[in-house]
Amino acid sequence: MVTKLKVILTLCFVKIKKIMLAVKKKKSMKEIMTVYYMEAKTAKLSGKKVAWITSGGPVEPLIAMDIIPVYPENHGAMIGASKMGVDLCEKAEEMGYSRDLCSYARSDISCATVNGGPIGGLPKPDMLICCNNICGTVLKWYEIQARYYEVPLFILDTPFCHTEYSEEAKKYVRRQIEEYIAFLEEVCGRKMNYEKMDKVGRLSVEGQRLWQAVLDTATNSPSPITAFDAFFHLALIVTLRGTRIAVDYYKNLLEEMYQKVDKGIGAIPNEHYRLLWDNLPIWYRLRWLSNKFADYGASLVADTYTTAWCGTLKYIDVDNFLDSMAEAYSRIYLNIGIDEMAKNVIEMIDKYNVDGFVIHSNRSCKPYSLGQYDIQKIVQRERDIPCLVIEADMVDERNFSESQIATRIEAFMEMIKEQKGSWSRNSNYTE
């Protein structure tokens, strides 16, 4: 029985190697992600450990320690995109979890018990890494999973940065980074290789810069990329940040975007209006939403969500990665005050030259959705552009009402059109 299992696993391993070789040539997102998940699922065979980590957590030390990072939130996005969210959320509710709990948490918790979802459940973790820079929900969620899988949990506590990052906070978080590394060393039974850590840090920064450059191509009109494209391409900067694979992927993508810009090819056929998106994507309705906006010639050229994985580059010193990383991870978009968030939004409005602001009020993600009305007010006061609030949820379709949202989008677009008249950025566009 055991030898049979070994043979099967060895065959799997050979297959992964083959796919990996193929990926070297093609590097499509689907292949990279398939290999990534297969490698994680067969980690035991290669003697590697698997760590589950929150999306805003510092992944670089894991990569440097050769630990495979796995993201329940990325898994949640896959569950949402494959429209399996309602089923899994209902299961969690049957288990006793409140419907008000984040739908990523609900679907992950219930998925673990049935190995369901689009990829038959996540690979089992050897440890959990939880950083609360994104929300407080993850604390309880990871505690639950640590008990369920009976594995050690490391919590990295990042103080909320209303406006500044104090000396105390700096020391506090830096100290925890040391504890984090010590934790990894203990679980793995070997020491951190700081030379490798340095390399991973550099790759992480390079990947983030490339990702930012990709998003920045949206400053062109027409924009070669929309937020909907960014939601798709985002996967690698989240899951494989700090690896060569991510760097190579974004280099190619950037090249592709530059070519589109040179040829004047827009992501949508007729870009008449440019919009900014706020909050997580509505994973199960991406196509519907993108068509709805495209029908009006509206391109969602930028969003506050995908920029979160390169938004703190300014705090990172590549020659002093671990120290500066502590600050960068503390000052991410969801861990700063509302005034700071509004400042970021206004910077994006100016940078990407947008005509309207679309706000997804996400029933699941409280830290992202709290304060949106204030941000809207600030934006309207400072830039006087139309804003639209859409109430929905990123995974739980029960919180999405198609006809209500369609009416709001249509009215919003009619409003922008009326206000702008036949005005358009595309000189060849006449109404």
Added chain:
Amino acid sequence: MCVAGIDIGSITSKAAILSDGKIIGTKVTFTGYNAALAGRKVYEDLLDELTIDETSIKKIVSTGYGRNSVDFVDKAVTEIICHGTGAHYLNPHIRSIIDVGGQDSKAMIVDQDGRVKDFVMNDKCAAGTGRFLEVMARALEVDLDSFGLQSLKAERPSKISSICTVFAESEVISLISKGEKRDNIIAGIHESVAARISALAKRVNVRSPIMMTGGVAKNIGVVKALERKLGMSIEVSEYAQSNGAIGAAVMAMKL
């Protein structure tokens, strides 16, 4: 030249016909389960009433939640834009519109040309809408038409704290069993509806002059309570319920 506007709402369907820019008739009927049929029927009924032949209608615009279910119209426009246009047509000075229908409520700001500058809609909930009043009137066995008037007779409005229609209904039932005066309960219900609507209206910063439209505008109790909450007077036109259809007809004129 004649044009028509058809507003297919969740509970009632409305039609309006303009001739050379003047309203010559409006009509309100119940929508029922078939929105397309309701749109057709209210339009035909109005044509019959006015003894106008369909061929003399040059353009038709539909609006309301059932706007895309009718295929004989020239264009479908959202109720937000139509209410803005309709209110501006009825009174060009209007700067804010609060529309409360059977299933949703919304508030809009318009500029001097009647163009919508900003709007908000209520969330997926019946509280603060016509449906809420309907449920409560039934629980209290009061005719919906006199519901508003009766609320003005209260000495001390009861406190209804639940914002959910279902919970508020049981709150009302427990008030009844406690022997609370019916007028006070009715006034409390109107206060609670007005509180919901004014919160919505304040979110877009409504400013004077304000017009209230939609079926609930016919309810004097809600209008008065809302005026108190906002500290501003509210204009209600005789065409309040047909305002969306009138706006649609005005849009048809521009096609």
